[in-house]
Every structure is written in C-alpha cells, then in structure tokens.
Amino acid sequence: MSKQPIIFCDFDGTITESDNIIAIMKHFAPPEWEELKDNVLSQHISIKDGVGKMFSLLPSSSKEEITRFVQENGILRAGFEEFVVFTQKENIPLYIVSGGIDFFIYPMLDHFIDRDHIYCNASDFSKENIQIIWPHACDEFCSNDCGCCKPSILRLFDNDKYEKIVIGDSITDLQAAKLADRVYARDYLIEKCEELDIHYTPFADFTEIIQNLNGVKAR
Template identity: 60%
Template structure:
C-alpha cells in the first residue's frame, strides 16, 4: 500500500445515523419524504434533492437544527482512535460529506486532525435555507452530485495514491468505484455487493484500524 489517502464520509459513517435524514424526520417539512425517496431511487440528483429538502425549512430554525444535531449525533465508536492511528502512520484523512457545513462543523470540531473537510455550504439570507455547492462536479462527472466526492478525490490524489473510501450511502457510490479499497456499510455495502466492487464491511472504526494494521504491517 503506497501513499495511502483516506476519504471518509460523515453522515451515517462518522455519525451512526444520517444527520440530514434525522433532521428532516425531526422537523418534518411536507414533501421531504418524497424527495428523499427520489434521491435514493436515483430519480433526481443528490444536488437537486438535498437542495429542495432544505428549501422546505425556514431560516428561523437554524439554531434549533444545530442544537438538535449536536444533541443527537452519536459518533461511531473508535473514530478518534482511528484518526490517531492514521496520524501515526502518516495517512491523510479527508472528510468528504454530502452533508451541510452549519451542522457538520459544530459536531466535528472536537475531533482531528484532518487533512481537510469538504462538504456543502449554506445560506441563511432568505426566508428558507439555501444550500450552496462549493464542491461541484468536475468535467469528468455528470451525476450532479452536489458535493462531488469523485471530483474531490481526483483533485487530491496523485497517480500513485492508494485511495481508501469509507462510506455508507448513495453519496459514496461513485467514490467507491474510484477507490483502491473500500470500507462499506448499509446501502453502500449492498451496492458494492450488487456491483461486485471489492470492499470490507465494518461496524466501528476499530474494525477499520484492524484491517489497516494488516495492510500497513503494523503489529497490534
């Protein structure tokens, strides 16, 4: 494994549940469930679906949403230990998330170190929440991803980079196709099995540490 770099999802991966789905379940704007199903069924793009879901929420809920996210985001066991292991092994860890900055940043700020954090932005200047897309698809991607994980991987990787993807959901599918090694759970695991993408299932980040120890030759 030469020049490994880790690209790790956030919602449903670092956290045990998807924060967008959790927030939408809590505040339940009419029409959000249909949009969620359309994204999962790939009838609408992630960018379109997520943008429309948040546009159903008034900006007056911002502080309440942040408070709810902080109170309810349960971090998957072993995450900080995983980051410390990666640091000891000089493996950069990038968080690449289809989530939104205004709730990701408060949740993740006590963890680290990270080589970088990439996610979607937010604008509260109008009546409803507007999602912004600072990490849109490059010329090689036509999936209208929102936060385009394959594009970020291409930008951050060299030819000899060994790309490790950790994820769980529809936002990780295209990244998994590009990876040299995938840790997968939930929806992503099922799709990796269906599409015969080589992967290792995981439940905690301790699982990821143990697998990486074997690949890096580190003795536990």
C-alpha cells in the first residue's frame, strides 16, 4: 500500500515572494540586524538566537505598523491559492511550517489555512521590545537550536504512513529537506541541496508544483 502524501511548506520567501522577516528588518530595524542575519546564514549562530535578537531590536509599540506593513507588501507567490485548492481536492494534508512569527503569518493565511495547520513562532508584546516565543522547539534528536524546529515537526508524523514532501527556499528548510521523501526548492535551498547531494525539484511558483505532483500521481 502506498504512503499518504503530506506537505510541509515554508512561508517566508516560499509562499510569499520575499522573506518577510528580512523586509521587516530592512524597514524597521537599526543596522545591527545585518550582522545577525549574516551570522544565521553562515550558521555561526543558531536560527533561534538570530531571529530572537533581531526582533528584540524592535519596540513592541510597532506591532500594528509591522503587521500592516507585511499585509501591504507581502505578495503571495503565483499559484498558491490554486495549490491550496489542489491539496484539498486530492486530500493531501498541508501544513505550513515557518520560522516566521504568528502576528504577521496568521493575518496573511487566515483565508487559506486553518491555524491548527500552521507551525510558527509566537510573540510577546508585553515588554518594551518584541520578544519571540518558541512553542515548537527542537526535540531530543535535534541540537541545532532551530527556534521553530522543522525536522522535529516532521518527526511527529509516522514515516511508515506518510510520504513527506518539503517545500522551501532557505537555510531554515535545510534540516527538514534532509528528512523529506521529496523536496521542492528554490533560491538558497537549491544551493544547499546541491552542496549536500539532496535530490530536489526546482520551482518558481506553485503552479509548477501542482503540475509535478499531478505527473507523479499519474505514473
């Protein structure tokens, strides 16, 4: 009996055209954020440490302004709405697994995805500066201090039952890609997959993923 396909899709830079955290930092943060970002990408500091410190540069009073900024500037990648409909029609569970933050992810996805199918980081605006909360921390098999630990989330689902499909674009998707049965990659994730000899299918938009999944299903 064949396994049930299940999809774990990144948000920033994958569902959206650009990385919202980077866009937020460019628009709102002081210059120190650049070094933090570079240290995350080079893996000199953990994703959790870097993202937490970047958001701690921003005042909690900017919550509404940042949320509005993302809603006005965050462009959904072509074909995403059709992709959601496709997964529903084909009864393929779709989970959003993101290192992004709830206060800007939820408003953008509420029309498409139930919140119980979204794994992301949470936020606390009770102090002077924004604090990030990590409800999906690394399990005992991961020591990368991921923040929202994508491989730990994949391990919640039985390998014998599910064919795990990962869609992503960045360093935050790499550890999940290592565990996936199938990977759809773009941008920086392509570089890492090629470097580590991880098989992947490149994509520019979600229409291409639909076509590829239809082709796999037909075989």
